[in-house]
Amino acid sequence: MLLVDGEPVLSSSAGAASRTGAVGVELVAALAGHPGLRDAADRLKATPETRISAGREGAPRHVYVFQREYATVDPARVEVHLIGGFSDASTKVVRSSGKKHIKQEGYSYPLCCKIVEVLHKSQQQFHLRSFCVLENNTTTDSLGNTLPVIGGFVVQTTSGVVTPASFDMNSRCPDEVVRRIRVSVCSYDPTWQGRLLETYDTQCDVFRIAPACWMPNWADIASSLNQLSDSEVLMQCSTSPAAEPPHFVENERRIWKYLINNPDWEETFPKYKPRVFHRTSDGSWSRYS
Incomplete structure (x- = not known):
């Protein structure tokens, strides 16, 4: 169940229109226009950005979570902040049967619809505090390209x-x-299909990178892409x-170089066991297994 200000977010499509995505589309429209959530998004966008740098003396400890990963701080307190997606849809003219119509293509909108629909249908109560996505998180550059206002954020636990x-x-x-590679290859692993990847154990302050495997020909593909x-x-x-x-291309090349140098996934995950990291006294990470 999805709640805003303690009240359930209702959908008139929940009973009649059970077709895939119908409920999500309605909920996203309602949430995007919710006055309280719009005000919260405006306040968030007006907040100065914090620069996070590991290794700096006095820097607070943090846990970095990639896309498709998640980390649970307190299972009893489920507050949701949907931040980062923006209006990335492009307009495409599609012709069929001699007629043409306009089709919107993009990734953020269908993903947002899917997320809110899953939260809405869950038995767990999710308290939505931020909805800084789509038009609430979009700006344009001098060339008219749409960009996210906020691309990353930190939560003080x-x-x-x-x-x-x-x-x-x-x-x-x-x-x-390795975590970037795991996020990439998990889409080919039926055991991870459609799931987020749990990464961090908050009780033990430990990262457990679950094993993933890749085909040997990924090294050839990586070499070609590089x-x-x-x-x-x-x-x-x-x-x-x-x-x-700016670092997008560099990150891609680092992934490819790793795959080229490590074509056999068992070198990374011997016996298909996770890679475990503990935090040291100085705040850095040390591999345990």
């Missing part, structure tokens, strides 16, 4: 306060490249080339 944030390359530890120019990498490997951060 003690207070629940959310702040826009950017992250240095060294702040995405531990095991950044021959592309930076502009070609952006156009072929990104769903929103104009919106990518």
Whole structure:
């Protein structure tokens, strides 16, 4: 069940129109226009961005979570902040039977619809605090390209306060490249299909990177992709080339180089066991197994 300000978010389509996505479409429209959520999004966008850098003396400890990963702080307190998706849809003219019609293509909108519908249909109560997505999180550059206003954020687990944030390359530890690969290959693994990847154990302050496998020919594919120019990498490997951060291409090449050097997944996950990392006294991460 999805709640805003303690009240359930209702859908008139819940009973009659059970077709895939119908409920999600209605809910997204309602949430995008909710005055309280719009005000919360405006306040969030007006908040100065925090720069997160690991290894800096006095830097607070943090846990970095990639797309398709999740980390649970307190299972008894389920507050939801939907942040980051933007209006990335492009207009395409489709012709059929001699007629033409306009079709909107993009990734953020259908993903948002799916997320809110899943939350709405769950027996668990989810308290929605932020809905800074789609038109509530979109700006344009000088060329008219749509961009997200907020691309990353940090949550203070003690207070629940959310702040826009950017992250240095060294702040995405531990095991950044392997985790990126796992997120990529999990889409081919039926045991992970449609699921988020649990990564962090908050009770033990431990990262457990669940094993994943990849085909040996991924090394050949990675080698071929690595021959592309930076502009070609952006156009072929990104769903929103104009919106990518400066380090996007570098991150892609790091993944490919790892696959080239480690074509056998068992070298990374011996005996199909997870990679476990403990936090050290200085705040860095050390591999335990």
